[in-house]
Amino acid sequence: MTTVEGNRYVGVSVLRVDDPQLLRGGARFVDDLTFPDMMHATIVRSPVAHANVVAVDRAPAQREEGVSLVLGPDECAAATNPLPCVWIAPGQRQTEVPLTSRSVHYVGQPLAIVVGETRASAEDGADAVMLDFEQLPVVTDAEAALAPDAPLLNPDWGTNVCAELEVGDPREEIEDAFASAAYVVRRRLRIQRIAVNPMETRGIVARWDPGTEHLTAWMSTQVPHHARDHLAHALRLRIDQVRVIARPPGGAFGAKDHVYADEILVCLASMRLGRPVKWIEDRVEHLVATFHARDALHDARLALDENGRFVAMHTDIVGNLGGYPSNVGTGPFRISMTMLPGPYRFDRVGGSLRAVLTNTTPTGAYRGFGMQEATWVRERLIDEAARELGVDPTELRLQNMLGPSDLPHTTATYQPYDSGDYPEALRRVANVCRPQGPHREGSVRRGTGIASHVEFTGLGPTKMQKLVGFHLSGYERATVRVEPDGSVTVSSGVMGMGQGIETGLAQLAAEQLGIPIERVRVRLGDTDVAPYSSAGSIASRSMTVGGGAVVRAAEIVREKLVRLAAHHLEAAAEDVELADGTARVRGVPGADVSVAHLAEQAWLNWDIPEDEEPGLEETFTHDPDSISYSYATHGVAVAVDVETGEVRLEGYWVCHDSGVLVNPMICDGQIVGGIAQGVGIALLEGFRYGPDGQPLTTTYLDYLLPLSEDLPTIDIDHLCTPSPFIPGGMKGLGEGGTIPSPAAIGNAVANAVPEIADRIVETPLTPDRLWTYFHEAGLHDADLDDQ
Amino acid sequence: MKAETRMINAVVNGQHRSGEVEVRTPLTDFLRASLGLVGTHVGCEHGVCGACTVLVDGQAVRSCLMLAVQVDGREVETVESLAEDEELSALQQAMHEQHGLQCGFCTAGILMSLTAAERDGASVEDATCDVLGGHVCRCTGYQNIRAAIRQHWASLASNEEA
Numbered sequence: 033m034t035t036v037e038g039n040r041y042v043g044v045s046v047l048r049v050d051d052p053q054l055l056r057g058g059a060r061f062v063d064d065l066t067f068p069d070m071m072h073a074t075i076v077r078s079p080v081a082h083a084n085v086v087a088v089d090r091a092p093a094q095r096e097e098g099v100s101l102v103l104g105p106d107e108c109a110a111a112t113n114p115l116p117c118v119w120i121a122p123g124q125r126q127t128e129v130p131l132t133s134r135s136v137h138y139v140g141q142p143l144a145i146v147v148g149e150t151r152a153s154a155e156d157g158a159d160a161v162m163l164d165f166e167q168l169p170v171v172t173d174a175e176a177a178l179a180p181d182a183p184l185l186n187p188d189w190g191t192n193v194c195a196e197l198e199v200g201d202p203r204e205e206i207e208d209a210f211a212s213a214a215y216v217v218r219r220r221l222r223i224q225r226i227a228v229n230p231m232e233t234r235g236i237v238a239r240w241d242p243g244t245e246h247l248t249a250w251m252s253t254q255v256p257h258h259a260r261d262h263l264a265h266a267l268r269l270r271i272d273q274v275r276v277i278a279r280p281p282g283g284a285f286g287a288k289d290h291v292y293a294d295e296i297l298v299c300l301a302s303m304r305l306g307r308p309v310k311w312i313e314d315r316v317e318h319l320v321a322t323f324h325a326r327d328a329l330h331d332a333r334l335a336l337d338e339n340g341r342f343v344a345m346h347t348d349i350v351g352n353l354g355g356y357p358s359n360v361g362t363g364p365f366r367i368s369m370t371m372l373p374g375p376y377r378f379d380r381v382g383g384s385l386r387a388v389l390t391n392t393t394p395t396g397a398y399r400g401f402g403m404q405e406a407t408w409v410r411e412r413l414i415d416e417a418a419r420e421l422g423v424d425p426t427e428l429r430l431q432n433m434l435g436p437s438d439l440p441h442t443t444a445t446y447q448p449y450d451s452g453d454y455p456e457a458l459r460r461v462a463n464v465c466r467p468q469g470p471h472r473e474g475s476v477r478r479g480t481g482i483a484s485h486v487e488f489t490g491l492g493p494t495k496m497q498k499l500v501g502f503h504l505s506g507y508e509r510a511t512v513r514v515e516p517d518g519s520v521t522v523s524s525g526v527m528g529m530g531q532g533i534e535t536g537l538a539q540l541a542a543e544q545l546g547i548p549i550e551r552v553r554v555r556l557g558d559t560d561v562a563p564y565s566s567a568g569s570i571a572s573r574s575m576t577v578g579g580g581a582v583v584r585a586a587e588i589v590r591e592k593l594v595r596l597a598a599h600h601l602e603a604a605a606e607d608v609e610l611a612d613g614t615a616r617v618r619g620v621p622g623a624d625v626s627v628a629h630l631a632e633q634a635w636l637n638w639d640i641p642e643d644e645e646p647g648l649e650e651t652f653t654h655d656p657d658s659i660s661y662s663y664a665t666h667g668v669a670v671a672v673d674v675e676t677g678e679v680r681l682e683g684y685w686v687c688h689d690s691g692v693l694v695n696p697m698i699c700d701g702q703i704v705g706g707i708a709q710g711v712g713i714a715l716l717e718g719f720r721y722g723p724d725g726q727p728l729t730t731t732y733l734d735y736l737l738p739l740s741e742d743l744p745t746i747d748i749d750h751l752c753t754p755s756p757f758i759p760g761g762m763k764g765l766g767e768g769g770t771i772p773s774p775a776a777i778g779n780a781v782a783n784a785v786p787e788i789a790d791r792i793v794e795t796p797l798t799p800d801r802l803w804t805y806f807h808e809a810g811l812h813d814a815d816l817d818d819q
Numbered sequence: 820m821k822a823e824t825r826m827i828n829a830v831v832n833g834q835h836r837s838g839e840v841e842v843r844t845p846l847t848d849f850l851r852a853s854l855g856l857v858g859t860h861v862g863c864e865h866g867v868c869g870a871c872t873v874l875v876d877g878q879a880v881r882s883c884l885m886l887a888v889q890v891d892g893r894e895v896e897t898v899e900s901l902a903e904d905e906e907l908s909a910l911q912q913a914m915h916e917q918h919g920l921q922c923g924f925c926t927a928g929i930l931m932s933l934t935a936a937e938r939d940g941a942s943v944e945d946a947t948c949d950v951l952g953g954h955v956c957r958c959t960g961y962q963n964i965r966a967a968i969r970q971h972w973a974s975l976a977s978n979e980e981a
Binding site: 045047048050051052054055056057058059060061063064066152229230231232280281282283285314315316529530531532697698700701704705706707708709731732733737738739740741743745746769 | 822841843851852856857858859860861862863864865867868870897898899901902907911914915916918920921922923924925926927930947948951952954955956957958959960961962963964965
């Protein structure tokens with residue numbers, strides 16, 4: 033365990049409090065919950081990509097043994113309200129989505145629900161539901177959906193464009209800058225469609241109590257209150273009739289950041305049956321039913337002057353929304369534009385977006401949320417500029433990077449970068465990032481690549497969210513309570529999902545109160561207990577905003593403890609110290625009292641100062657003044673086999689700054705885990721459709737996730753520039769591993785094989801893609817040993 | 820259509836357990852639903868991710884690819900058998916100390932595979948490459964799991980020397 037001078041817990045790699053239960057198999061994920069009278073649901077999903085449902089016959093399913101309920105699209109739609117979109121772009125053509133509809137826009141779209149005594153009987157019933165489809169022409173590619181003769185998902189719109197947006201400097205000024213620049217680098221870059229794939233799929237247990245007319249829903253979700261609010265809205269219940277008990281998801285990464293139509297249908301089924309109903313998504317289902325991510329095409333340019341100074345950057349984005357706008361809709365593409373500048377200076381910068389509907393699964397949130405895509409685009413352009421101009425890519429970056437004295441700095445894309453030393457992170461990585469073997473070794477080429485980014489964390493000031501049309505508030509509220517026995521309960525609206533927030537928040541409270549961490553319990557996830565949070569755990573905000581609220585609440589409780597101790601010990605408050613659950617008078621041995629005793633007295637309202645309220649608890653609401661900007665540089669050394677197209681990562685270095693690290697071990701774990709997902713994007717993953725809109729990557733034999741052999745040991749160095757806004761100085765960190773890693777890997781492959789560098793614009797860089805590039809560049813023509 | 824059922828008897832985590840199961844019931848469902856042993860998780864149901872790994876007669880198997888009837892008369896061990904009373908096993912403790920888990924969903928399967936590997940006398944190289952290579956983890960990036968394996972295997976070696 034590392035220690036920080038003077039700190040007992042903050043900055044210390046405390047082992048995680050939830051580990052023992054998880055290791056023993058004692059944790060309870062949603063599928064582990066069972067009730068004696070519980071039934072099982074199966075969702076009937078469209079097998080076709082674009083169609084109208086012309087006939088529904090539930091009768092054959094209703095006759096199946098063990099089936100108790102079959103609700104078709106009409107019954108479900110009549111009984112529910114549509115789900116509102118959450119982040120709405122100006123002029124967005126669709127802002128709510130019915131839970132079911134006879135209009136099918138993608139394979140996997142939920143159409144009906146069957147409930148049976150067992151999962152098997154429900155699945156047998158689902159197979160028996162008769163649906164007749166009038167199939168329509170299909171379009172899966174966003175660019176193709178823009179063509180004048182493209183099939184239209186909503187014919188009355190006359191277009192598949194759902195929203196259009198421009199961000200940054202005025203377009204005319206940007207174009208003037210490009211027109212007069214000495215050098216322009218232009219590329220079409222694509223970030224592929226990703227399926228999020230937490231190891232635990234989605235699921236829900238819904239229990240409607242007909243006597244009390246109350247719904248309890250156990251969910252695998254990042255956002256308990258947000259799910260509750262939307263459940264109530266969709267089911268036409270009062271919010272007080274709904275309780276969500278979130279179980280810590282077995283991974284979420286953004287895919288569980290809202291309540292889905294199918295989950296709401298399970299609740300509806302429970303309401304109809306008056307019995308608990310469970311639904312667990314299976315993996316094949318997850319690959320089409322849980323929202324996808326990324327799927328963006330960028331026509332992007334970087335302009336430089338004759339000295340290599342960045343003059344302008346712009347991207348035209350075609351973003352694939354899928355069959356319907358998701359809860360976040362245009363959000364990721366929008367963030368791609370606002371975070372496009374990264375850590376660099378530009379005279380002019382901006383982007384434009386056309387967000388398009390296609391016959392594919394809707395796209396939503398995934399770790400890195402638009403920043404990974406922006407970093408791919410920007411860092412590839414910078415490396416290509418360096419290569420074409422014959423300058424060192426690290427020097428080109430340093431020349432154009434904002435330095436510490438340039439901050440705070442507000443970009444033309446409205447981002448008020450707060451604090452940090454971007455060039456130092458780059459220098460540290462550049463100093464150590466080296467090929468791990470000879471440049472050429474038989475058919476193997478080695479190279480290195482670097483990428484730098486700035487990261488938007490700690491969503492966010494509520495005022496800002498309102499301004500941009502994001503219908504979630506940004507504050508977090510925390511309650512810190514010292515119980516009558518001196519133990520501590522911390523309640524927060526954020527949610528644990530494997531990221532260790534339970535431990536981190538306990539560390540913050542234990543540090544402030546001087547109480548051993550073993551006596552601190554963090555309670556999350558139950559909407560009847562947790563303070564309201566409309567945003568929950570998304571956008572790298574749990575430790576920043578959630579932690580900030582805990583720090584302030586705990587500070588206030590500590591101040592009261594000190595006053596109570598001073599009163600009890602007849603000392604001055606300035607002379608009271610709190611440590612190990614005891615209050616002592618500095619320099620007076622024997623003058624001490626246990627926190628437990630003080631707490632007991634406080635809750636009894638015995639012998640406490642006249643002007644003090646009874647009890648020992650505080651609720652503090654923290655609405656951050658601004659976004660917190662973390663940053664990093666990643667460097668990677670690759671070995672590329674020109675004969676096979678295989679890319680091996682031989683070394684990986686990170687220099688990262690997200691302010692104060694409450695638990696360095698957990699922070700490093702987040703970075704490494706994030707990098708693994710970036711490696712997946714860079715080399716392995718990609719969800720594909722056939723021309724008829726049929727999913728092609730439907731199992732783990734086709735959709736490849738990173739394994740241990742794909743990940744080298746990662747070397748992490750930290751800088752620490754505390755956040756100026758967050759009590760405690762923490763910035764967000766969860767997404768930083770994923771954001772620059774594909775760009776660093778792409779840059780390394782281009783560096784290793786410069787003959788095909790201009791073609792490194794699209795991920796994943798699979799062996800067959802690279803082999804084709806090598807082949808078309810003539811690299812297989814001569815004897816490889818001669819090259 | 821009513822499914823055919825069979826009575827099965829197995830020794831699960833050292834205890835005699837029996838139950839009547841439909842012949843189509845996967846071993847995962849028997850363990851989790853019939854026996855209440857929910858520590859074994861289901862990640863993919865097609866034998867790739869490894870989260871469902873348990874030991875049958877000491878051998879690591881994908882319980883999602885086995886039928887419950889196949890363990891009739893055999894010995895099954897799940898993650899619940901590893902800790903002694905409330906104390907974590909040495910391997911579990913190593914995972915804890917090395918931060919080898921985040922969400923914990925894939926962890927039980929990895930622990931069982933490594934338990935079989937340890938009993939089989941696998942080398943640390945085999946454990947960190949071949950054995951861990953059969954498991955998908957979406958959270959950790961594997962680095963700390965490898966560190967936990969190295970820590971545990973090193974302690975086995977020093978225990979042997981002692």
